[in-house]
Amino acid sequence: MLAKSRSREVRVRLLPPRLMVYFVLARALFSGEPYREVLRTLAEAVRREDGWGAWRVPDKAAVFRARQNLGVEVLRELLVHAGVAVADERTPGAFWRGLRLMAMDGTTLQAADTEANEAGLGRLRTKAGKGPTGYPLARVMALVESGTHVVCDAAVDSYRVKERALAERLSSSLRPGMLVLADRGLPGAYIWQHLAATGADLLWRIPGIWKLPAEEVLPDGSWISTVRGGRGRSVRPPQDIRLRVIEYSLDIPGRDQDERYRLITTLMDPTAAPAAELAALYGERWRTPSPN
Incomplete structure (x- = not known):
């Protein structure tokens, strides 16, 4: 789905598009939690995989920008397939x-x-x-x-x-x-x-x-x-x-x-x-x- 959207990962970032997709889904489950706390919960589940052991939670402004950059196309594609x-x-x-x-x-x-x-x-x-x-x-x-x-x-x-x-x-x-x-x-x-x-x-x-x-x-x-x-x-x-x-x-x-x-x-x-x-x-x- 990311490959069909403009949100393809060109280089590794703290908040790559694939992580932001999981973040948006997790926000629906933890709607009362702050953005950074939701990300921290996600990181605990995957920090030992794919070299994420040293990953840190970015500041709130970075989370907002990454969410905005993700856009809606990939989530619309997710709904179509899932x-x-x-x-x-x-x-x-x-x-x-x-x-x-x-x-x-x-x-x-x-x-x-x-x-x-x-x-x-x-x-x-x-x-x-x-x-x-x-x-x-x-x-x-x-x-x-x-x-x-x-x-x-x-x-x-x-x-x-x-x-x-x-x-x-x-x-x-x-x-x-x-x-x-x-x-x-x-x-x-x-x-x-x-x-x-x-x-x-x-x-x-x-x-x-x-x-x-x-x-x-x-x-x-x-x-x-x-x-x-x-x-x-x-x-x-x-x-x-x-x-x-x-x-x-x-x-x-x-x-x-x-x-x-x-x-x-x-x-x-x-x-x-x-x-x-x-x-x-x-x-x-x-x-x-x-x-x-």
């Missing part, structure tokens, strides 16, 4: 009725407080809208294998970019044989059409404001409904979308009222995909299954 689903049928929680379970979710990450990051990513605004606050923020949308929590693909942009726009960029990683779960912040008619066109099946929670009249009530209590498709950037006229709706309630401790959930799915057959099983899948999507 970001693949790894579970098989024996992996707990990875498959359901022959479909590989995947989850799509978004988050925001703080970036270094620099002018370049502020210009490219932006900051949150105060409630009064009078000025920025906090660190620059990046929005991340990730496609994760449910059974292993392996990140198979991700899209990153300014926090001003909507999750739906980032989810559209992940469509090339979806394929038939997957069941992709998502929370209620994602659904929209256009992105639903776009991702369903990949051949992957979808199971998403939707906000209560969606109007989904029952056109056909199925034996398990779910129903078929039709919504008007979104235009997105397509020049084609919107098409009607037929989908299946599953509604249920959960008794959550500490709350006076049960919380109502409404899911939509491309799985239309209640015999092949019972509503109760789909509701359970949604609730379990982020839990780490027991190996037993």
Whole structure:
């Protein structure tokens, strides 16, 4: 991967690119630790290999420069090669009725407080809208294998970019044989059409404001409904979308009222995909299954 990027090692340095790749990965594991402490931890693991016995931890400024020089290309290449689903049928929680379970979710990450990051990513605004606050923020949308929590693909942009726009960029990683779960912040008619066109099946929670009249009530209590498709950037006229709706309630401790959930799915057959099983899948999507 380093050979394909501009970060190839021309001569040996205290902070060669290959070390900085490990450093970036280690930062994700030790996010609360200072930069130099993370490097010291890495050095302890390898100082007896490749003549590293006399290696010393550089100053903080040198670490910053080395991280900046590494850039993003090699890490993007790493995700392309390492970001693949790894579970098989024996992996707990990875498959359901022959479909590989995947989850799509978004988050925001703080970036270094620099002018370049502020210009490219932006900051949150105060409630009064009078000025920025906090660190620059990046929005991340990730496609994760449910059974292993392996990140198979991700899209990153300014926090001003909507999750739906980032989810559209992940469509090339979806394929038939997957069941992709998502929370209620994602659904929209256009992105639903776009991702369903990949051949992957979808199971998403939707906000209560969606109007989904029952056109056909199925034996398990779910129903078929039709919504008007979104235009997105397509020049084609919107098409009607037929989908299946599953509604249920959960008794959550500490709350006076049960919380109502409404899911939509491309799985239309209640015999092949019972509503109760789909509701359970949604609730379990982020839990780490027991190996037993």
